[in-house]
Amino acid sequence: MKQAIALTVNGDVYEVLISPNQTLLEVLRDKLGLTGTKKGCDLGACGACSVLLDGEAYLSCLMLAVDAVGKEIVTIEGLSEGGDLHPIQKSFVELGGLQCGFCTPGIVMTAKAILDEEPQPTEESVKKKMAGNLCRCTGYKKVIESVMSASGRMGGKQ
């Protein structure tokens, strides 16, 4: 049975008609057209679908859309303000923390959650928290460097 729900995504409220078996990932991509969030495995094992739910890194493929009602959802599209890239995004661009870019939105969103929680993380901590975001291109070196640099760029606070 379809039901109407309201989701708050990137500060906007969307009313959508959904089935309970639709994941947040499916609704973001297929209903709201927010295709920046990627489907890499759909089984919670790659992190490509990471979004922020009330500020924390969630796997949107393992979240029912209906369970996201009342949460503040932020996707990659909501990270930059206006045309300006967020400092995390700038770091990834400048330091080459991406290649094909498919895992990048999930990685950037996880980085945001990490730095909000821990503005001055150690490299070890970033590695541990970022381990659920798989990347097959970069070998992760420049990914980690980008997060560390973003931490500095953000002045160690969010």
Next chain:
Amino acid sequence: MEKQFSVVGKRLPMVDAAAKVNGSAQFTDDLTFPGMLHGKLLRSPHPHAKILNIDVSKALRLPGVKGVVTGAEIPDRQYGIVPKARDEYALAKGKVRYIGDEVAAVCAIDPEIAEEAVDLIEVDYEVLPAVFNVQDSIKEGAPVIHEGVANNTSFAIRKEFGDVEKAFAESALVSEDSFYSQPVNHAPMEPHAAVAQYDPVRGQVVLWSSTQIPFFLRRNLSATLMIPESKVRVIKPKVGGGFGQKIDMFAKDFCAAWFAMKLGRPVKFVYERDEVFIVTRQRHPMHLTVKTGMAKDGRILAQQFLSYADGGAYNSTAPTMMALSCFFLMVPYHVPNLLYEGYHVYTNKPVGGAMRGHGIPQARFAVERQLDLMADRLNLDPADVRTKNSIKAGEPHPGGFVINTCGFAESVQLAAEAIGWKEKRGKLPFGRGVGMGGASFPSGVTNMSHISSGAVVQVGQDGGVNVLTGAADIGQGAETVIAQIVAEVLGVSLDDVRVTAADTGTTPLDPGTFGSGVTVRAGNAARIAAESVRKKLFECVADELEANPDDLVARDGVIFVTGSPEINITFPKALKAYQYKDLPMPLVGRASWMADTNEPTTLFTQPGNFSPNYSFMTQAAEVEVDTQTGKVKVLKMVTAHDCGRPINPMLVEGQLEGSIAGGMGQALYEDVITEKGQVMNPSFLDYGFPTTMEVPEMESIDIETDDPVGPFGAKEAGEGTQLSPAPAIVNAIYDAIGVNFNELPVTPEKILKALEEKKKQGV
């Protein structure tokens, strides 16, 4: 000193980096069209079976289903990336050959209904005996996987030069060792996808596909669907990694196009992650026996190879893969006498294809391991043995390769220094060790004459530069490198250059991304196209600058006279002058480029050059083995790398860092495990390629050579570097615990077993 370049050689962000970090970069699955339908494939549950009957009536009756197609309905045309090896149908005709083979396709108004409909198709199979390894498959009386292919051996190659037997007789040491490389999945983060749209009025199909080879795909769509190539347009959106897996084409491409043509509506197919693991491609498992004769001082006198590649159910790139695995035994070491025999064998298993290195990593693993074994037997330093055997630029090459530049010997020395070879090898405490491996890789091919790239460079009135290239950027940064080359030639900034790429409807012919040929081939095409634009502009402003056009330089937005930078004109002013002379706009330059080639096109029977140029590298690893758990931690990996002059050092580093993770995966973590032909670990979780937690400290050392053929001296980067991490790591494991592993991957379990054996033997 006058600086040499302004854009080339700079660590510049990819031209599409911002789009990739803000979520606006569009991959195939991100595309939607009004009225779009969704496809899904029914796959064989049997490794080998005859299809007796397919009943699609129930599926067709499900509301929302718009079409079902089986192999019986599609044209009787096979596809394949290598024309002479075509053996695959978009949907199986009469027989399935591995678990996952495509049996039927469904198209419905949403993906959920398509999935339901697939379950409603009823197929009667007659299960046939199946065969799961090379040894059984080549036996007399083995099940026949493809009619007419004797011993299931679809390709046999042989190459010989010199006199191997004589050289063995003269060798101080002759060693024969056997090696095995496992199947490895590319596991690109983006699952394979395709969207097709059809214009019934013009009879034109447009296919957006996650592909590395838009033009080959166009050709195969045309051939299999029996529509003219001119009516097929293939567009490559952003591709989320390929590593060779997307060099092939798949049922999703053909079925999307088929349904779009039949139904007149856009159709999308997206593979699930387990489909990517099972039904796309994998690195060929390969058994290799190597016999090497060495002089007392470590010089290689002769090598003889016998290889069997387990190709799975279809050929894919088989002939190319076998050829590469053979030819690249002739670099980076000087092998004066060589005999290679190789066989590609069908089994009822997932299909082997091109993967980063393409047949070479398996051979490289064997050679690099055996070099260490033999150095040990001769009591020589493996690093010295490598340097001693290095081929040299400009010297005659036994196989006929033309080596203009070669930084290999230097790479051995620099890698050794950086890892601390002299201080560490044989001297670290038990459980720690260092090891190295060397390699060389082609920058595309010369000896297949149809491999060429085109480019068009247009300069508009506002000074904006548009480059049309067929090159397929799959995340490695091809568009950025091409834009940098054009910007450098025209003396403009990277921001002024826009690249339109990989669309067979608008961009010039290009073979696509494989064989590491893009930078040299498409880069040269773009360079020459840009130079022809520059020439027109120089000729126009030469009078004004009172100079010979040949004496002009374009750099940093200014055209000036060599040696007299004060005599100059800005790029916009030059453009204005061009227009005021009533010369037509836009300024257009066109070029096509292919490597110099001399007929014939095969190196099996005679010597010849393979590639326009060759990259060289040595990788050195330091590892720590946990003798309690058998786990290996790679502490550090050094890469000393001659890729000519890097167009973008940041991207080159990114390439080799990624290949270290990949090579390390192959050495220690990754294996496509099958049980009676069924893949047991078709998920990120169970396949387990390295994460942030596993990758080592990485150091890159650039050995710059200025290659005469590559654009601005560039050679390939990023594919060759995946050849030697695995042998370097396994060689380091030997140094750490004194155990030689000749089979990949070296799992913790194997290590514990070996350590126990060692204990038992009291060694």
Next chain:
Amino acid sequence: MRLPKFDYRQPESIQEACAILLDQPDAKVLAGGTDLLVNMKHRVETPSMIVSLKGLRDLDYVRKANGMVRIGALTRLKKVYNDPFVAKKLPALAAAASSVGSYHHQTMGTLGGNLCQQTRCKYFNQSKWWRSARPLCFKAGGDPCHVAKKDQVCYSTYCGDVAPALLVLNAEVVLSGREGSKQVPLESIFSGVGKTPLNLEPGQILTEIVIPEQSADGFSTYKKIANRGSIDFPIVGAAVWTSASTGESRIALTAVDRKPVRTRQLEDFLKGLELNEETIQGVDGLVAKETQLMMSSIDSISYKRKLMGQLVKSALSEAMGGR
């Protein structure tokens, strides 16, 4: 991989949730979702109804009262290991919770959900089409067990990280039903039956984990060996608790049987013995006796067996050092 269709309820209270479950025996409770939803995508669990507990706020806490540490079942793993008392005084629990899956799973997954996770098997945790290459296995609704090669049995393996840690901390759990709630030893909820690994009555929900504060007095640790440094389920996990004052030890293992295993014979063997290099050497044989390793994962039994002994020994060595 789409989820199958189901009805969805989001009860306001645990009582309401229990009532729904009693009414709909086929319904499943959804907490963090990181285990159930994957299984549903694979169609190995296809409940007609999902009872989502995500709307319940009052089962999210770590508090101390009357000599007990009480943790709400819906407390997310990240909050569990970040809790100062847990981090400092219950290191086994902190280590176990922080070794579950990846950071994302720790953010989403709950303590109760982790305990109640499904058992795992290489023939079971696969997509529907993958499984179509074989007869449906017993756990998924058919007859055979492809691991045991027998009918009507299931040798799937319990792979939760947190259970062994809580077992050695002598945790109890509160099970709530319509008739009220009862507190039982954690160990009692694991049936050891592969097909139905949890001993929960219809309408029962695990709502609270209760750890005696005395458990904070001993030394405790959880050690895990997995393929990679994160994301993965354990190949083997071992938790150890020892008390210097009583000479007692408690040891539990995961990923070695159809349930998390308290190795009581080993504990008895160690009772009163001075923990030293020599006594520790006797561990291997006893550990092997008390577990039933099966080829339900791609890791071999012999490797698991080696690791099992290794982990327990290294945890015990650490305990010796920790005293």
